[in-house]
Amino acid sequence: MSTLAAPYRFSDQFFAGARACIPVVISVAAYGVVWGVLARGAGLSLIEVVLMSGLVFAGSAQFVALDLWTATPSSLPIGPLILAALIVNLRYLLLTATLRPLFRPDQQWKGALMMGIVSDETWAMTVGEMAKGRGTIGFLLGGGVLAYCCWMATTVIGHTLGSAIDDPSKYGLDFAFTATFLALLLGMWKGKGDLVPWLVAALAAMVSARLIEGSWYILIGGIVGSLAGAVAERLRKNAD
Incomplete structure (x- = not known):
């Protein structure tokens, strides 16, 4: 059942979503500045920063991209970059699917296009509104924009400030990549059952980092961990 039947004006809901997103924007701002500084240190130009932030709009995937980025265009690992972003962002297939009730059957393509500005935070706020019977497209769009x-x-x-910071590690900014994924892990924690795929992923990443040059350990850890999680989930269902 669509929640669009609620008698709310689009403009009111748009600004309500934007207002609700203000506390989130504070953390997004700090996160974005750190990424911009590290992006400049990794060799990205200003236009590359604008294009990546505008077209990808996924902080965790963009931090992964920086870890794989090389200063020489000819040696840029395009395949691993795409796969890494895909693995990191697969969760959005499930997250955005829960927003489908916001759109009428004839608006599904419109909804699919809007999912490009959905983040973990705006998704959580919109789902919270939907649970109260107040979720609307306008609310989602206001927070997302x-x-x-x-x-x-x-x-x-x-990126602009990065010109004044010659060594990001001196200020602890290089830890942002690690902190990002620690925060993601804590947010995705559901119980002790998550330990097995997480440990398997960590072990696979450490072993591959030792045996294979480059940043392939990110992909290998993600793929092996995902497979371990799928097997563990299947075993739990069979046991039930």
């Missing part, structure tokens, strides 16, 4: 504009602006600011 504000978060998107903030991300674009702060990554550019970070």
Whole structure:
């Protein structure tokens, strides 16, 4: 059942979503500045920062891209970059599917296009509104647009500030990549059952980092961990 039947004006819901997103934008801003600084240190130009932030709009995937990025275009690992972004962002297939009730059957293509500005934070806020019977397209769009504009602006600011920071590690900014995924892990924790795929993924990444040159350990750890999670889930269902 669509929630569009609720008698709310689009403009009111748009600004309500933007207002609800303001606390989130503060953390997005800090996150974006750090990414911009690290992007400049990795050799990305300002136009490359604008294009990546504008077209990808996924902080975790963009941090992964920086870890794989090389200063020489001819040696840029295009395949691993695409696969890494795909693995990191697969969760959005499940997250955005829960937003389908917001759109009428004749609006599904419109909904699919709007999913490009959905982030973990705006998704959580919109789902919370839907649970109260107040979720609307306008609310989702208001929060998404504000978060998107903030991300674009702060990554550019970070790239500009990066010219004054010769060594990001001196200020602990190089830890942002690790902190990003620690935060993601804590957010995805559902119980002790998650330990097995996480440990398997960590072990596979460490072993492959020792045996294979480059950043393939990111892909190998993600794929092996995902397979371990699927097997563990199947075993739990069979046991039930």
